[in-house]
Amino acid sequence: MPGGNRRQKRKNWRRRFSSSGYRYTFPRKAILEVLTRSVKHLSAEDVYHKVHRDFPRIGLTTVYRTLELLTDMKIIHKFDFGDGRSRYEFADEGESDHHHHLICTECKRVIDYSDFMEEELMFIKHAEKGLSKKFHFKINDHMIQFLGVCDRCRK
């Protein structure tokens, strides 16, 4: 991510906190910084270890609570591998960020991809249309992840 973009993001966070009536506290800021600097898909424990290195006074409970808050605020989103441990990454900010996941249940590697196959896009479009009609439900977004075993683990 280029520096300018990152600075822009920081400014937006401050604004989002104040417009949602939350304070942009030091731990919240520190946790967002960690998420920005890291590779994606961190668990709460991963975030805690990274934050703790620089700021030993920020505890695991604060990390959990902050991640929940950031999820509610839709700054980050939470997803599961099916191992009961949530992972977090920044929420999509527009079409260019949108991606799907291939998750290896052996090594927990997550492959992000956005070079969707045409069949995949067609399928999603049809499924969303059909579901909206069937349930009178307005679909705004989706998260797609496939669980399996990656090439490295299959060797």
Ligand SMILES: [Zn+2]
């Ligand atoms: Zn998609």
Ligand SMILES: [Zn+2]
């Ligand atoms: Zn693997």
Ligand SMILES: [Zn+2]
């Ligand atoms: Zn991802």
